[in-house]
Amino acid sequence: MSNTKLASIAPSRINDDTLRKFLGYHLKRSFNVIQADLSETLKPFDLRMLTFTALVFIVDNPGLSQSQLADAMDIERPNLVIIIDELEQRELIVRDRVQTDRRMYALRATLAGKRLCKKAVAADKAHELRLLAGLDNETKANLMSALEALSHHLQNRTESHNS
């Protein structure tokens, strides 16, 4: 860290006064760290954030369709296909044909899927607690409620835009 020569030319401490005022700036930085760390946490289960999220949704909502899932995950239908393919090939979920509407599949988790989901959720929870270790409980509670409020607010906003 001996950038004594550098100090005369470039700022030794980077100024982010302008960017610090932007929600998107902090959101991106925070998400990048959590996303990178979460990838490591999910690696033992052979899951990524997207496959993990899809699996949890299917476990919690047996019978939902790919359209519904894509909508819940805020991704486009085409991008969900390979995620479902992967989960199905690993026999964590099944695609059941719906008899009353043969266009769509009812997604259901297998026993193996439910078991893996439970383990991954526990690992993810432990991972987040480890990541937030050092913050006092009040800050953590504020963080969670603020983020949940933001997420809901933005979600409702886009819904009313689409209609």
Next chain:
Amino acid sequence: MSNTKLASIAPSRINDDTLRKFLGYHLKRSFNVIQADLSETLKPFDLRMLTFTALVFIVDNPGLSQSQLADAMDIERPNLVIIIDELEQRELIVRDRVQTDRRMYALRATLAGKRLCKKAVAADKAHELRLLAGLDNETKANLMSALEALSHHLQNRTESHNS
């Protein structure tokens, strides 16, 4: 919205009780919305989130090097090159050779760069206010301080990991 037949098979309202407890879940959803909206906001200036962030950093820190900038932006050096190339080609910034250490460049914004930066910052600020319209001021303030705390906490965590 007439999924009356669907209701008998699949859940009509998606349950996200499990995922709702995860910071990463809300973080990702919020970031996706803000990122998508910000892209639209920056389009008139021919900027993306990355080129915008780089430009603001250079304006606020005249003379910084690409390594310093990559570090500040939390991206890898190779990925910064094309961003700087783009800003330089558009004559928003210049790469000045540092005489005392000819390996590196001192990045500086041109007058045009500073002007565009100012306009883009204002548009971005207006965009965020518009996006958060409807939330009461207390929630907004909580959100900002919570996110800033999170961003700083995670940043310091990774720094101590790298050393």
Next chain:
DNA sequence: TATTGTTATACTCTATAACTATA
């Protein structure tokens, strides 16, 4: 006609290894 799932495709962001030129 509209919708579900699918294919193909393209663009952006991210990450790593290896090179060059300078120190």
Next chain:
DNA sequence: TATAGTTATAGAGTATAACAATA
């Protein structure tokens, strides 16, 4: 040797258009 910038490349995530099967 170590560092700054670069090239090449590969892997994710995301978005759109167009298609087949079904409603």
